[in-house]
Amino acid sequence: MKSRRRQRLSNPQLKNNQTETAFSVREVGLVQSVRKFIIIAKGLPSCMNGQIVEFASGTLGLVMGFTEDKVQILVLGDASSIRAGDEIYNKGQSLNLPVSDAFIGRIINSLCQPQDGLGPIEAKEYYPVFKVAPGVMERVPVKETLETGTLILDAIIPIAKGQRQLLIGDRLTGKTTVAVDAILNQKGKDVICIYCCIGKPYSSLLKVLDILKEHDAFEYTIVVSGIASVSTGEQYLAPYTACTLGEYFMHKGKDVFVVFDDLTKHAWIYRQISLLLERAPGREAYPGDIFYIHSQLVERAGYLKPELGGGSMTFFPIVEILQGDVTGYISTNIISMTDGQLYFSTPLFNKGFKPAIDFGLSVSRIGNKAQWPAMKQLSKSLRLDYLQYKELLQMTQLRTTGLSKEAEARLRRGEAINQLIIQDKNKPVSLEEQIIYLYALTKGLLDNLAASQIRQFRQEILEFIKKRYPAFCAKVRSTMDLDDELKSVLDSCLKDYFSEAIK
Incomplete structure (x- = not known):
């Protein structure tokens, strides 16, 4: 049902017997049922996928799907206060998040709200979270090397700015360490780094934060926190938020380096969401669109042509596998959409060979085109x-x-x-x-x-x-x-x- 809310606003410039009236038009729906972090609602006929709605408690939600008579909403926050019969408000707004240079050096959540106790962050613009990746004609071939500071990578498996390089291996084989070392090596090189933590425990994030602070890396780094203790909706949004911030700097002509740690947990989170949305499960119970969920993210990396700013965005997605099996569903998906992979071997790690990168299974498909002639x-x-x-x-x-x-x-x-x-x-x-x-x-x-x-x-x-x-x-x-x-x-x-x- 449509609702027109009327407010009386006081204005000292008006005479006592005059009032100023403002209207805000919005749709009002009702919560039909609550399934953990998925809300089934009715009465929002104009909603669309990707729109933001607001619950009576002030919590935000993201429209994930709809039929003729009901709407499926993912809660972006605490769902414990939402009850059947509560009102939901739709103002017809898509999910746009604030972006600005002031985010550098800050720790934020998936909704770009500060988490470090250093006060609010001033927004200059608002960017759509689910943005279409730049087309082929909007890009140029890679031409600069991204210096990772790791000899194996820079010499044998070089990475170019604008490349997407997968880090894949068992747990505790040094994947995050190599990615964090690459962030540390960008000091003084005019590269904006974004570390995105998805579904990991708070203790793991603290270790990374301590390393970044110890090496003064926060001067050029943003941390997007989607740790395991926050809501499922916020964990799902975290990589898209990191990518949106990166696009802001890329369009300003900056080089951006983004680490997604890790996309395996992101796939688990989306599987939970899809099962609660009653979508048909496929291989390993993942939904049919799990490939698209990651490809729409990974495709946003690249090197833009000068007319569009000339910036670049390089991705290091991390994928965790079990017992060295690279043939799993998520790992093969992401291997197919990236420009190369670094395979971290448990036997090499146990022998003390660190970083434990297996040359035989690792490749960089485009990095050598941008390698320094001396290094080549x-x-x-x-x-x-x-x-x-x-x-x-x-x-x-x-x-x-x-x-x-x-x-x-x-x-x-x-x-x-x-x-x-x-x-x-x-x-x-x-x-x-x-x-x-x-x-x-x-x-x-x-x-x-x-x-x-x-x-x-x-x-x-x-x-x-x-x-x-x-x-x-x-x-x-x-x-x-x-x-x-x-x-x-x-x-x-x-x-x-x-x-x-x-x-």
């Missing part, structure tokens, strides 16, 4: 050399004698690569430093060093070169390549270092 040249045979080393190591485990000189040289080179790519968490390495490591490796300078000496080399070499040639890093970053002058500088610095420092 130095790392072109790295993956093959390492895989051959692992194969040779397995073959020679039972043999102690009779190895050819070539096999011994391969084993030494493989062990040097192994020591280089093992990396401590929360300690990202700059691309300039990675180039120094790989240059020393290709020259064979690390092949005869012990593991402790390679670790010493990693800790000391950058400062040693900076003292001898302070402009080295700036020149490498500006040219993105190693010219003859820089190579001669590296050769002399490495020669001096190994004669003086390595005993």
Whole structure:
């Protein structure tokens, strides 16, 4: 039924016997039944999917579906105070959320309300949460590399700005750590980072917040919290809210990096919602539109053409699997809609190889197009050399004698690569430093060093070169390549270092 509400408003400029009258027109419906966080209502004939309604208690709801005689509403908040017979108000508004630069450095929920106790956030504009992804003609090919600070990624599985790279693996294999390290490495690089927590316990979010605060990463980071203790509706909305904030900065010409941690729990949440909406369950009880739910999100990443701002948005969706099975429904869905995946291996993690990324199952389909020429040249045979080393190591485990000189040289080179790519968490390495490591490796300078000496080399070499040639890093970053002058500088610095420092 339609309701017209009339209000008498006082205005000091009017005479005593005059009044000013304002009208607000809205639809009023009634709650028919409550199914946990799904409300079945009647009497809202003009509602549409994706519209916002308000309950008498002030709680918001999102229209998820309707028939001729009833409306299905997802509660975005506490549903405990909603009873059958309560009124519902529809003003015909879609779900638009506030966006502005003031969100940087803040922790917010799925409705962009602050959760950090630092006061309200001023909104400049309102963006639709469920926005259509930019078309092909609105994008340009990727052209810049996203520096993750992890040697394995930057050298062997490079990521480009505007790419969607899936992080997939069992629980507790270091997926979130690699994503957070990538956030830490964006310091001073003019990249806005958004960390979106979906369905995880509050203790997990606190660990990430502590790391971000410790490394002063909140200067360029927004945290969207959809932890397990908030309502199901808010958890469902969290990744779309993070994406909406990212689009605001992308259209202003900024580079944005978004981590979704993790989409497996988001799929579980949508499965709960769909079952309560009485939608037909399919494979593993997921609804038929589960692919669309994630593809409409993932497709919003990209690199925009200059006429539309020229910004980029890079996604790191995280997916948790069971016992290394990448053939599950959700994992295969998201693999098919991303530009590559990083596979985290439990056996590698248990052996102490961290980050535990399996080269054989990991790929980046477009990242090498944006890789620095210097890095591309130095790392072109790295993956093959390492895989051959692992194969040779397995073959020679039972043999102690009779190895050819070539096999011994391969084993030494493989062990040097192994020591280089093992990396401590929360300690990202700059691309300039990675180039120094790989240059020393290709020259064979690390092949005869012990593991402790390679670790010493990693800790000391950058400062040693900076003292001898302070402009080295700036020149490498500006040219993105190693010219003859820089190579001669590296050769002399490495020669001096190994004669003086390595005993």
